[in-house]
Amino acid sequence: EAGVAQSPRYKIIEKRQSVAFWCNPISGHATLYWYQQILGQGPKLLIQFQNNGVVDDSQLPKDRFSAERLKGVDSTLKIQPAKLEDSAVYLCASSLAGEGIQYFGAGTRLSVL
Amino acid sequence: GDSVTQMEGPVTLSEEAFLTINCTYTATGYPSLFWYVQYPGEGLQLLLKATKADDKGSNKGFEATYRKETTSFHLEKGSVQVSDSAVYFCALIHSSNTGKLIFGQGTTLQVKP
Numbered sequence: 519e520a521g522v523a524q525s526p527r528y529k530i531i532e533k534r535q536s537v538a539f540w541c542n543p544i545s546g547h548a549t550l551y552w553y554q555q556i557l558g559q560g561p562k563l564l565i566q567f568q569n570n571g572v573v574d575d576s577q578l579p580k581d582r583f584s585a586e587r588l589k590g591v592d593s594t595l596k597i598q599p600a601k602l603e604d605s606a607v608y609l610c611a612s613s614l615a616g617e618g619i620q621y622f623g624a625g626t627r628l629s630v631l
Numbered sequence: 632g633d634s635v636t637q638m639e640g641p642v643t644l645s646e647e648a649f650l651t652i653n654c655t656y657t658a659t660g661y662p663s664l665f666w667y668v669q670y671p672g673e674g675l676q677l678l679l680k681a682t683k684a685d686d687k688g689s690n691k692g693f694e695a696t697y698r699k700e701t702t703s704f705h706l707e708k709g710s711v712q713v714s715d716s717a718v719y720f721c722a723l724i725h726s727s728n729t730g731k732l733i734f735g736q737g738t739t740l741q742v743k744p
Contacts, residue, residue, distance in 0.1 A: 522674070549730065560635070560720055560734025561675070574731060609674065611732075618663050618682075618724055620732060622674040 520544065522623035524610050530629045536598035539626045543591070543612030549573075550587055551620060552595050553609040561609055567593065568615065600630045633658040637721050637735035644711055644742050652706040652738045654695075654721035662723040664688075664697055664704040665732070669718045678706075678719070711742045 523542040531537050543550050548569050553561035564583065566574040569590035578585070582601070587593040597604055607627050611620040638653040656662065666678040666688070679688030684699035693708045704721060721735040 551731075553732075558736065560722070560736050561732070562734070563731045566731060611675075613730065618665075618680070618730065619677055620730075622667075622676070624672070624674040 522610055522612055522621055524608075524623035524626055526626055527624065528627050528629075530631065531600055532631050533602055534599040536596065537600055537628060538594050538596045539608050539610075539628075541593045541595070541610030541623060543593070543610070544621055546614070547612035547621075548590070548615035549613045550593050551611040551613075552585055552593070553611065555607040555609055555625070557606070564595070597628075600628075602630050604628060605630045633662065633723060633725050633733050635721050635723055635733055635735035637719075637738050640718075640737070641739040641741055644740070646713055646742055646744050647710045648742075650706070650708040650711045650715075650740065652719055652721075652740070654704045654706065654735060656702050656704065656721075656723050658702075658723055658725055660725065661699070662725045664695070665722045665724070666693070666695055666704070666706050667720045667722060667734075669720065669737075671717070675720065711740070713742045713744055716740055716742045 550567045552564045555561040564578045567587040570587045585595045607625040609625045610623045613620045634657045663682045665680045667675040668678045679690040681688040681697035687696045718737045722732045
């Protein structure tokens with residue numbers, strides 16, 4: 519069974535530029551999560567989708583971050599414009615609806631210079 | 632709000648030593664508790680879980696017991712190997728929070744031959 523796929527693995531941009539990350543969850547998983555992991559900290563949830571609807575985006579900085587999950591499968595997370603403090607690893611995870619185990623992708627490491 | 636606290640790292644051990652990584656949590660009710668592991672260059676992987684008080688989760692020689700009275704979920708292994716070197720994250724899901732994982736800050740384990 520294929521795992522959660524994310525791309526790119528690494529991205530370096532300058533502040534005020536925009537960037538987008540892509541995630542393909544495990545087939546059949548209705549719930550998709552985006553987490554932000556700053557160096558030395560545990561991951562923090564940014565947004566949670568159930569199919570293509572948003573369940574929780576309470577910690578998403580909506581002035582600069584946006585996310586969508588068209589057709590309830592793939593998802594993209596965008597940052598525009600990026601700030602230095604957005605440097606982090608962005609993790610995508612998926613789970614079966616109503617099931618507690620989340621499966622994580624390898625993440626995208628973003629460096630904002 | 633809900634939170635997880637882990638012991639500070641890095642933890643450095645010799646091969647075959649006994650491992651304990653402390654984890655305590657703050658939450659109302661009965662959350663589910665997890666240990667995730669992150670090997671270098673890889674995504675988070677579920678190591679073990681426990682869903683109710685006094686449950687013991689175990690996998691790959693690692694164990695953790697859900698202690699409601701001390702709000703703890705300490706990770707233990709009797710004999711560590713070099714291949715266990717990784718970052719370990721304790722986390723919880725509260726039944727009322729839509730499945731969002733709340734992570735501790737992570738503990739780095741280095742095992743020397």
